[in-house]
Amino acid sequence: MQRRFNPLEADAKWQRIWDEKQSFRADDNSVKPRSYVLEMFPYPSGRIHIGHVRNYTMGDVLARFRRMTGHEVLHPMGWDAFGMPAENAAMEKKVHPGTWTRSNIANMKAQLKRLGFALDWSRELATCEPDYYGQEQALFLDLYENGLVYRKESAVNWDPVDMTVLANEQVIDGKGWRSGAPVEKRKLNQWFLKITDFADDLLEGLSGLDQWPDKVKLMQENWIGKSVGLQFRFEIDNPPIELEDANPSGDTNLMKPRVIEVFSTRPDTIFGASFVAIAADHEFAQLLAADDDALDAFCQECRQSGTAAADIETQEKKGYDTGVSVIHPFTGAKLPLFVANFVLMDYGTGAVMAVPAHDQRDLDFARKYMLATPRVVSPDGEDAPIGDEAYTGPGTLINSDFINGMDVEAAKAAVIARAEAEGWGQGTTVWRLRDWGVSRQRYWGTPIPFIHCDDCGVVPVPKDQLPVVLPEDVSFDIPGNPLERHPTWKHVDCPKCGKAARRETDTLDTFVDSSWYFIRFASQPDDKPFDKETTEKWLPIGQYIGGIEHAILHLLYARFWTRALNHCGLIDVKEPFAGLFTQGMVTHETYKSPDGKWLAPEEVEKQGENYVVADTGEPVTLGRVEKMSKSKKNVVDPDDIIDQYGADAVRWFMLSDSPPERDLPWTASGIEGSWRFTNRLWRLFSDASENSEGEDKTLLRKLHQTIDGVAKDIEALSFNKAVAKIYELTNAIEKAKPSASRSEAVRTLALLVAPMVPHLAEEAWETMGTEGLVADAAWPAVDPALLVDDEVTIACQVMGKLRDTITVAKGLPKDELEKLALAAPNVARTIDGATPKKVIVVPDRLVNIVI
RNA sequence: GCGGACGUGGCGAAACCGGUAGACGCAGCGGACUUAAAAUCCGCUUCCCGUUUGGGAGUGCGGGUUCGAGUCCCGCCGUCCGCACCA
Numbered sequence: 001m002q003r004r005f006n007p008l009e010a011d012a013k014w015q016r017i018w019d020e021k022q023s024f025r026a027d028d029n030s031v032k033p034r035s036y037v038l039e040m041f042p043y044p045s046g047r048i049h050i051g052h053v054r055n056y057t058m059g060d061v062l063a064r065f066r067r068m069t070g071h072e073v074l075h076p077m078g079w080d081a082f083g084m085p086a087e088n089a090a091m092e093k094k095v096h097p098g099t100w101t102r103s104n105i106a107n108m109k110a111q112l113k114r115l116g117f118a119l120d121w122s123r124e125l126a127t128c129e130p131d132y133y134g135q136e137q138a139l140f141l142d143l144y145e146n147g148l149v150y151r152k153e154s155a156v157n158w159d160p161v162d163m164t165v166l167a168n169e170q171v172i173d174g175k176g177w178r179s180g181a182p183v184e185k186r187k188l189n190q191w192f193l194k195i196t197d198f199a200d201d202l203l204e205g206l207s208g209l210d211q212w213p214d215k216v217k218l219m220q221e222n223w224i225g226k227s228v229g230l231q232f233r234f235e236i237d238n239p240p241i242e243l244e245d246a247n248p249s250g251d252t253n254l255m256k257p258r259v260i261e262v263f264s265t266r267p268d269t270i271f272g273a274s275f276v277a278i279a280a281d282h283e284f285a286q287l288l289a290a291d292d293d294a295l296d297a298f299c300q301e302c303r304q305s306g307t308a309a310a311d312i313e314t315q316e317k318k319g320y321d322t323g324v325s326v327i328h329p330f331t332g333a334k335l336p337l338f339v340a341n342f343v344l345m346d347y348g349t350g351a352v353m354a355v356p357a358h359d360q361r362d363l364d365f366a367r368k369y370m371l372a373t374p375r376v377v378s379p380d381g382e383d384a385p386i387g388d389e390a391y392t393g394p395g396t397l398i399n400s401d402f403i404n405g406m407d408v409e410a411a412k413a414a415v416i417a418r419a420e421a422e423g424w425g426q427g428t429t430v431w432r433l434r435d436w437g438v439s440r441q442r443y444w445g446t447p448i449p450f451i452h453c454d455d456c457g458v459v460p461v462p463k464d465q466l467p468v469v470l471p472e473d474v475s476f477d478i479p480g481n482p483l484e485r486h487p488t489w490k491h492v493d494c495p496k497c498g499k500a501a502r503r504e505t506d507t508l509d510t511f512v513d514s515s516w517y518f519i520r521f522a523s524q525p526d527d528k529p530f531d532k533e534t535t536e537k538w539l540p541i542g543q544y545i546g547g548i549e550h551a552i553l554h555l556l557y558a559r560f561w562t563r564a565l566n567h568c569g570l571i572d573v574k575e576p577f578a579g580l581f582t583q584g585m586v587t588h589e590t591y592k593s594p595d596g597k598w599l600a601p602e603e604v605e606k607q608g609e610n611y612v613v614a615d616t617g618e619p620v621t622l623g624r625v626e627k628m629s630k631s632k633k634n635v636v637d638p639d640d641i642i643d644q645y646g647a648d649a650v651r652w653f654m655l656s657d658s659p660p661e662r663d664l665p666w667t668a669s670g671i672e673g674s675w676r677f678t679n680r681l682w683r684l685f686s687d688a689s690e691n692s693e694g695e696d697k698t699l700l701r702k703l704h705q706t707i708d709g710v711a712k713d714i715e716a717l718s719f720n721k722a723v724a725k726i727y728e729l730t731n732a733i734e735k736a737k738p739s740a741s742r743s744e745a746v747r748t749l750a751l752l753v754a755p756m757v758p759h760l761a762e763e764a765w766e767t768m769g770t771e772g773l774v775a776d777a778a779w780p781a782v783d784p785a786l787l788v789d790d791e792v793t794i795a796c797q798v799m800g801k802l803r804d805t806i807t808v809a810k811g812l813p814k815d816e817l818e819k820l821a822l823a824a825p826n827v828a829r830t831i832d833g834a835t836p837k838k839v840i841v842v843p844d845r846l847v848n849i850v851i
Numbered sequence: 852g853c854g855g856a857c858g859u860g861g862c863g864a865a866a867c868c869g870g871u872a873g874a875c876g877c878a879g880c881g882g883a884c885u886u887a888a889a890a891u892c893c894g895c896u897u898c899c900c901g902u903u904u905g906g907g908a909g910u911g912c913g914g915g916u917u918c919g920a921g922u923c924c925c926g927c928c929g930u931c932c933g934c935a936c937c938a
Contacts, residue, residue, distance in 0.1 A: 043938050083938065156936075167936040215855060219933075222854055314852055342852090346935095361852075433935095440936065510938070548856090553935065657863045657876060663931090665863065669877055677876090679890090724865070724875040731875090795871040800919040802871050826905090840918050846870050850918050 005682035005760060007646020014762045015116050023775045024063075024118040028523070028534050030072035036538045037063040038518055040546030040554070041078045044104040044126075045085060048111045050586040050628060050654075050666060051547070053638050057654040058583060058717065059545050060117045064755035065714045067118070068779040074538050076521040077112065077119045079105050081128035082445045083510045084167065090444075090476040097444040098472065101128055111639055115647045116759055118775070123521050127513035132520065133446040134467025135529035136512065139565065141449060141460050146568045148194045151458065154437055155281070155303075158186035162479040165441040174311075178479075185303040190439035191448055191506060195560045198567075199224055199431045201574075202559055211579035213661075216551045223552050225432025230267035230416050231349065232425025233259040234276055234326035237334055260284060260326055260337065263348035263430055267419070268411030269355040271400035272376035274366060276326050277319065277340035278351040285339045288322055295320050295339060302341045317342050317365040329424050330401060340365060348430050356390065363390040376400045377408060436557065438509040443474055443482045445507030453494035453501035462495050468503070481505055514554055515561035518544075518576060532571060539571075540578040545717075548582040555580070581717050584663040588634040590623030598633040601668070625665050636666060648757035649675040655719035655756055677727075678760055681753065684733065685764035688746045694739035702732045703745045704786035710752050711779065719756075726752060748780045795846035796821040798830045814841040821847035 018024065039059040042052055056077075063075040079101075086097035093100070105126060112119075125132050143149050157166040161179035165188075170177045195202075203224045206217045236258055260276055278285050280302035289296040298320040318341045325334040342361050343352055356366035356373040363386065366373050373386045379395040397403045402418075403411040419425030439448070447468040449461040461468055471489040474482035483489060483505040494501035516529070518541055523534035546554075555577070562576040591599040593613055604611050604620050611620040628635045641650050653674035658664040706729040713722035729749060736742045747768065754761035754774045761774045789810065794817060796804040804826035808817070818839050821827055831851055838850040 040938095045938090080938070085937085165936075169937045171936095219855065223933095223935085364852095437936080442936090509936075514938085547938095548932070549938080551855090552933070554938080659864080662857085662863095667863085667877075670863080673877055676890090683891090720864075720875090727875050793871075797871080797919075800870095800917095805871065838918065840870090842870060846919090848870080848918055
């Protein structure tokens with residue numbers, strides 16, 4: 001009998017057999033209960049990394065387990081194939097983004113195949129192919145027809161040297177990543193989706209997602225950011241007279257601004273307002289700037305900082321006093337009007353009433369510009385001066401006229417009521433959630449199916465002319481959008497009037513592609529995006545698995561997109577993901593050479609306690625354990641590991657030790673341990689001689705407790721606990737003497753490990769002479785009578801400290817337990833004849849004696 | 852800045868509803884087998900004191916509730932993640 005498991009042979013053999021038998025093809029017409037298991041599809045960067053392996057292994061274990069428990073399982077795979085890296089590669093390596101992407105997909109598919117995942121490859125899709133994005137264009141037009149798509153001006157990061165739009169990640173310290181030029185904010189006319197129409201529904205829907213992690217729901221709730229407050233007007237006291245002439249746009253609505261409209265979630269603090277601040281992009285700021293060079297320069301400066309919220313909120317608070325005053329609606333006091341860099345144009349009205357005593361940003365600003373900081377809320381009703389920290393807690397209103405003495409909530413209501421009665425404001429709900437800007441000024445994305453005509457305006461491409469296919473003949477020699485400068489592509493006739501017109505050259509955000517791929521997996525007809533009836537059979541997805549980094553955007557956009565399709569009458573589903581799991585990253589130690597360069601794990605050798613450079617013997621500095629990344633070189637290639645240990649050992653390691661939601665540190669000794677265990681299993685299976693004599697009740701108990709426990713752990717995705725239980729069972733089997741029970745345990749063990757190490761399990765079954773495939777086998781049945789032990793160990797405590805343990809029959813009455821515990825030698829010695837004051841007995845658990 | 856999560860041996864961790872802290876794995880130490888090595892098997896392994904029986908301390912820090920706290924409450928400290936054009 002061979003002692004060593006040969007994974008390379010076994011992996012290939014069983015992968016071929018599963019393929020031939022189409023074992024994992026999902027049947028749309030099955031009568032079994034359905035289970036849709038999905039992992040977030042990968043971006044085809046070129047190579048899969050260990051993080052993918054972990055993600056897909058988890059999904060695979062669940063998919064295989066569900067098959068064993070009688071489900072018809074849909075477990076598909078595809079490629080999130082549009083996006084910037086392909087264009088960067090095109091610029092750097094002079095390859096076409098399509099060529100680069102498709103060859104990456106081929107490589108990664110081969111890598112995934114080697115891991116033996118139970119995937120239905122017949123449903124594979126890539127978002128960069130016209131048969132996918134063409135259907136996406138059709139859906140986009142449906143949304144347009146239903147009023148969910150519109151255009152508006154919005155700011156982008158503009159690199160004035162490269163003449164191109166930059167993503168936030170391409171802006172480093174306010175400068176373009178390639179050119180190093182200071183980035184400007186520039187306004188462009190862009191496409192938006194009305195996600196805000198669904199803000200309430202997206203928020204409400206969260207409460208029904210009981211199989212989502214609470215933290216993700218909370219993150220989405222905060223992101224949607226419902227806040228109720230008062231929108232109201234400050235009259236402008238002294239608008240500059242020359243304003244009318246200076247008005248640059250000629251828009252008559254802007255000719256005579258008389259008020260500044262603000263929104264506040266704290267109308268109760270209105271008597272503490274000491275100034276009003278508006279965003280640099282606020283129309284009034286722009287009007288004033290036209291006539292004030294210093295203000296204009298200040299607004300320019302604001303525009304040059306990044307568009308990211310983190311940049312805006314961490315930079316030093318700065319403002320410009322416009323010299324204009326506004327009038328407090330209650331007191332009539334004149335408050336200075338500032339333009340400030342911390343006011344966001346996109347939130348509320350782009351203008352705020354600033355109450356320094358009760359808002360930290362306002363306080364920082366007020367200290368810097370020596371403005372008053374009157375307190376209006378006090379926890380104890382006393383008027384203590386404000387220090388360096390704004391008071392945002394509950395309390396009683398003071399210094400506040402008619403609301404004095406009220407608590408915060410009552411005061412809010414009172415101010416709103418008065419504003420509404422007097423007609424200068426109204427209670428309003430404001431959302432932090434903004435409409436989804438989907439325009440990207442890039443080539444490698446889904447073309448937005450619209451045509452611009454001088455006469456007819458923006459005209460949708462007729463559906464029978466879809467897909468609008470990306471031109472292949474493009475160059476990336478110069479920056480900017482190749483669609484923009486393509487000689488012919490954008491020149492088309494208007495579908496309405498037939499005159500010469502221009503195609504839209506913006507493409508869709510790749511988050512659109514990933515907002516419905518799970519729908520297309522469930523059914524993919526040629527002539528429409530999906531088949532309603534078939535797709536609805538599979539949706540919602542029972543278990544969706546992916547990284548926490550998608551907690552907000554991808555998951556929220558997909559929830560919105562599904563609602564949008566529902567709104568258009570295309571699908572009867574609103575929530576696409578019934579169950580969600582967010583897994584942790586794979587991390588690795590980092591190494592640095594004496595000259596401070598990062599070293600890859602294979603360049604480093606362990607000598608005793610220390611690490612040295614393998615070639616030179618120089619000492620290596622051991623860095624922190626961090627997320628695997630190319631820049632720190634702390635990566636391992638799944639292919640190399642599979643070559644060395646086979647798919648099963650890698651899969652086993654991915655599931656072992658760390659809880660799946662936490663980070664998993666990759667270690668060479670860890671994968672070695674997994675490899676040793678697969679061999680231990682193999683020895684158990686290959687040495688198994690069938691024994692029909694003798695029962696081993698202890699082993700049977702352990703076996704059935706393990707069957708039950710592993711099933712529950714897999715359902716809960718607690719793979720590390722399932723692994724530990726399998727180790728315990730394996731240890732118990734190895735220690736057990738030959739018996740019919742032991743033979744049964746070995747055979748059953750092959751089924752228990754099958755979802756995790758499927759190749760080994762198939763090989764074991766074949767070796768043991770069992771008919772059929774493990775892939776088609778059922779999960780072993782549990783005998784409930786064997787789940788309970790008949791003896792229990794009772795902890796005997798004196799004053800809460802463990803002094804002894806006694807092993808007794810299960811279910812012993814309290815007084816018996818008390819007697820036995822008092823008689824336990826170490827207990828008797830500790831209490832030393834003293835009379836117990838009190839004895840606490842928890843049946844089958846412990847006895848605690850208080851003296 | 853705002854929001855969120857996490858903190859238990861040398862390391863990854865487990866611990867049900869508040870009831871024997873450290874299961875299981877890694878690393879380490881000792882031993883068996885071997886000419887030797889690899890592989891494998893057996894034993895030990897939270898820390899401190901003690902020859903053993905045993906005793907003391909211990910779940911980031913400081914308090915509290917309780918017969919009993921890793922778990923509940925209050926206050927700190929530290930680390931990591933997200934923040935709308937990366938996917």
